[in-house]
Amino acid sequence: MSWTLAARAEKMNPSVIREILKVTEKPGIISFAGGLPSPKTFPVAEFRAACEKVLTEDGPAALQYAASEGYGPLREMVAAGLPWKVDPAQVLITTGSQQGLDLVAKILLDSGSRMLVETPTYLGALQAFAPMEPRAVSVASDDEGVRADDLAAKAGQGAERARFAYLLPNFQNPTGRTMSEERRAAVVAAAANAGVPLLEDNPYGDLWFEQPPPAPLTARNPEGCLYLGSFSKVLAPGLRLGFLVAPPAIYPKLLQAKQAADLHSPSFNQRMVAQVMQDGFLARHVPTIRALYKSQRDHMLRALEREMPDGVQWSRPVGGMFLWVRLPAGLDAVTLLPRAVERNVAFVPGAAFYADVPESNTMRLSFVTASTSQIDIGIAALAQTIREAMETQRTGRPATPVQL
Amino acid sequence: MSWTLAARAEKMNPSVIREILKVTEKPGIISFAGGLPSPKTFPVAEFRAACEKVLTEDGPAALQYAASEGYGPLREMVAAGLPWKVDPAQVLITTGSQQGLDLVAKILLDSGSRMLVETPTYLGALQAFAPMEPRAVSVASDDEGVRADDLAAKAGQGAERARFAYLLPNFQNPTGRTMSEERRAAVVAAAANAGVPLLEDNPYGDLWFEQPPPAPLTARNPEGCLYLGSFSKVLAPGLRLGFLVAPPAIYPKLLQAKQAADLHSPSFNQRMVAQVMQDGFLARHVPTIRALYKSQRDHMLRALEREMPDGVQWSRPVGGMFLWVRLPAGLDAVTLLPRAVERNVAFVPGAAFYADVPESNTMRLSFVTASTSQIDIGIAALAQTIREAMETQRTGRPATPVQL
Structure with a gap:
């Protein structure tokens, strides 16, 4: 064969x-x-209690096929927990935030498309983008994150314009660096000016040690950004749940890519996490x-x-x-x-x-x-x-x- | 923007x-x-008992990141349960068998690639293949399934040769038809002769009413087939677990596509299902x-x-x-x-x-x-x-x- x-x-x-x-x-x-x-x-004990409750009170629904968008109450909790105005209808529950990278790549990258990444950047993102065969271009970066001037210089124009810039502003994987307030403002302005959408990945933002990091990039320009979040670092990665926040212009395409990829993320896991998160557990x-x-x-x-x-x-x-x-x-x-x-x-x-x-x-x-x-x-x-x-x-x- | x-x-x-x-x-x-x-x-009660046991005895591992291949004991159960010789190393646990379709499309379909489907065929498969932009060609089908002569006629040659034929031999979605023993033999022979791999989807095979269906296509030519199975119809779809069986020649590429897509399927769900399946529950x-x-x-x-x-x-x-x-x-x-x-x-x-x-x-x-x-x-x-x-x-x- x-x-x-x-x-x-x-x-x-x-x-x-x-x-x-x-x-x-x-x-x-x-x-x-x-x-x-x-x-x-x-939080093993909390998960145990949540399993018991979900299966006792809502077993058939938790074990059935469900909507691709995700479990309504969980989408509402996600929207309410973000530091800018987000409609739950903009939240797409994903099978880990890694899947969010796959979905974004599918809807925004053609073979040969230019896209921008930090120097260095998250390896898993490069791997998620790779199947769509983009041309990943490294933007010069320093201790405050990606440099706005180099992002503008490498944005490209017309058919060569970067489809998006992938940025991880908080406690970056791999360097641990955090983008400063000034840098965030400059990068968001430079990207908007160049017409380059931002893909903001924020799996670690809640894990600050002395004070919360500056506001997300997406909070500064929600229509020009996609935002990825994860339950892996604040609850547990073994449930494989994350989320994508997208402007209404883009959401339907991401939803269609999600349907095609795995129909929906596990209904049971979504209910478990929503149950654990009730009453301000996080x-x-x-x-x-x-x-x-x-x-x-x-x-x-x-x-x-x-x-x-x-x-x-x-x-x-x-x-x-x-x-x-x-x-x-x-x-x-x-x-x-x-x-x-x-x-x-x-x-x-x-x-x-x-x-x-x-x-x-x-x-x-x-x-x-x-x-x-x-x-x-x-x-x-x-x-x-x-x-x-x-x-x-x-x-x-x-x-x-x-x-x- | x-x-x-x-x-x-x-x-x-x-x-x-x-x-x-x-x-x-x-x-x-x-x-x-x-x-x-x-x-x-x-089986809600069994899932409840399994959750309790998994979280009590194996909580940290069940909630942690895990290998992309899947949970070892579950892969062994899958291999042992199939009616032909399968090495657990050939089993890839997927986030529903829908994800298996996405992964196969990623590694076998270029834009414009010819591929064959039944008339009619599972809509979700067409949607999973679509992002890779193949040219899906319908093979004439009758009450016994896809016709071997038309499969041979539409197989194509050289660069035009179909990358695979997607077939659902048992109680097909949507028609409910089942491929006869004679048809299976003829289709496998025709596909092997034309050099066209088969992608066999078998989510319903266990749900027979009078007698088991004939042996899977893959059992007849394991090196020339990919096989998709699912826990959705025999346990519950809300856990989103399925599996792919691939020959060693192809497995590593599927594994890499899986890593890129969502790192791995939920460790917790895999352990739950393995726990429920113990002692011959199915x-x-x-x-x-x-x-x-x-x-x-x-x-x-x-x-x-x-x-x-x-x-x-x-x-x-x-x-x-x-x-x-x-x-x-x-x-x-x-x-x-x-x-x-x-x-x-x-x-x-x-x-x-x-x-x-x-x-x-x-x-x-x-x-x-x-x-x-x-x-x-x-x-x-x-x-x-x-x-x-x-x-x-x-x-x-x-x-x-x-x-x-």
């Missing part, structure tokens, strides 16, 4: 992150690689996640300061799950990874997160999954791996192994 | 079925339209669904025989959920629908199920959702609507309304 693959499938490659997650599932590995929320934060629950992740961040920052050799730099995120490490020039995090895994510690090489030219001396570390004692051990092991590589680079030969 | 849609989105139209489902959600409507399993068949549960649906089918057949005017024909499916009605030539089921809805009865016009030239004098009726007394009332109302239309056709003027 001769299978003929679609051109897009010929280009598909295994997800680096997913393959790494497999390696790091080996027992004994301390993983800073996966973007896994701490299971300590999952307002009580999310602060406990913030406190935990802040202490984890603090612990990892202290470990990095204690262990890392001179020349290694890292970000100090004010929320979220990730920080970004920059190794001395010339070191390659991809070649470092197997040596780190030998020492039972894992990370994601930063090169995975670039749409075009990667900076190979970078890596992403999650500070939320490992315990504090694992962070101490893992960062020490990682620092030793890096020192060894620096020594090899300096002398041209492998360093004498140093016992941990 | 000027949004530029992808070409595929310009062509997207609202799903006829989904829009009809909305109309028929009006209270008081007797709906033969939706493909909704009877909620009486949902072997006890599915016979109760068969018995219910058989009695519903019998009831609808009796009502049709009692009520329908001469010239109306219908299929007598030996399993599944649907039967197919053919009106006298010249009658149009689409124009009939609003008049039926006025009489509080709904169906899906058959025209929705054709890839190219529709037969407008057809309709699909589900016999599983309505109660037997609703079937009596609804079929009588539908028959009256049809009689009225026949009278109008005969005399050229509207019939005198007949009181029910």
Whole structure:
């Protein structure tokens, strides 16, 4: 039998992150690689009560086919919880916010379409867009996020105009950086001026440590933005629920793409989440996640300061799950990874997160999954791996192994 | 803000079925339209026990991100339950079998690719394929399913060779027909000879009334077929779980498309279903669904025989959920629908199920959702609507309304 693959499938490659997650599932590995929320934060008792209630009171509907838009009460809760005026009719419940990326790609990207991303950007988004075969263009970015002047310069015109710019303003995956108030205003103005819609991805926005981040980009120009949210980081990722907020001009097309993709997201899960969220549960629950992740961040920052050799730099995120490490020039995090895994510690090489030219001396570390004692051990092991590589680079030969 | 849609989105139209489902959600409507399993068949108590057990014993894992392939024990159960040798590594758990259609389209269809479907075929499949912009070609079909000679004639060659043929051999949606043993053998041979892979969709195969259907197409040529299964009809659709079985040559591409689409199907739902399926639950549960649906089918057949005017024909499916009605030539089921809805009865016009030239004098009726007394009332109302239309056709003027 001769299978003929679609051109897009010929280009598909295994997800680096997913393959790494497999390696790091080996027992004994301390993983800073996966973007896994701490299971300590999952409200298991509340889910148990919600399951019982939903199945007892609303079982047949919870287990039946349902409307593609999503469960009405959940859409209303989502709309009411956003910091700008959103009609529940603009909310589309998705099978994780990852599916939102797939749906947006389907309705806005032709093969060869120009679209803009941050430098670096979320790998999963690049993978979600890839099947539509766009031309992803990296916009220069700094510690405050994507640069408005470069976004304007790369917006393109006419048929070459970017279909959208994909931005993750809060505690970005992978860098942990947050877009400043001034930058948000400038970016929204530049995009509107250039006629480029924004696709704002905000899975981590609620996970701030000292103060809430500035208002979302979408709040500043709702007609020119699509907004992606997720229940994965504030409740649990295993339910696979997220949402998309779209202006009325675009919503019907997204809905049709959603119908074609999986008919609707699980009715049961939507009712469970709506049940758990009743009576302001998130307002009580999310602060406990913030406190935990802040202490984890603090612990990892202290470990990095204690262990890392001179020349290694890292970000100090004010929320979220990730920080970004920059190794001395010339070191390659991809070649470092197997040596780190030998020492039972894992990370994601930063090169995975670039749409075009990667900076190979970078890596992403999650500070939320490992315990504090694992962070101490893992960062020490990682620092030793890096020192060894620096020594090899300096002398041209492998360093004498140093016992941990 | 000027949004530029992808070409595929310009062509997207609202799903006829989904829009009809909305109309028929009006209270008081007797709906033969939706493909909704009877909620009486949902094992609510078993799901409640499974939720409790999964959350108590395995809560953190059930609520965490997971591998894109699916939950290992569930993949093993799926493989073990199929009537040919399947390695669990060939099983991909999907977010409903609808997602399987989306994934297959992504990896096998380029814009303009030729692909083959039955006449008529499942509307949701046409919608799932549409975003990849294939050229769907209808293969002539009769009461035994798609015709092998016409499949061979339309297979195409070289770059024009069909990327796959989409077939639903058991109790087909929409016609209810079942492919005979001889036809299966002939179709598999013709497809293999022409080098056309088969995409076999089997959501209803377990719902047989007198005897199991012949062996799946895939069992006859596993390397040349993709197989889609679903938990929606034997457990509950609201969990959105299905599966894809693929030969090793194709599996990795489907897996990558799956990762990009929604990372993985809900871990929690997969564990719930695996828990419910333990200890042979389906072997006890599915016979109760068969018995219910058989009695519903019998009831609808009796009502049709009692009520329908001469010239109306219908299929007598030996399993599944649907039967197919053919009106006298010249009658149009689409124009009939609003008049039926006025009489509080709904169906899906058959025209929705054709890839190219529709037969407008057809309709699909589900016999599983309505109660037997609703079937009596609804079929009588539908028959009256049809009689009225026949009278109008005969005399050229509207019939005198007949009181029910």
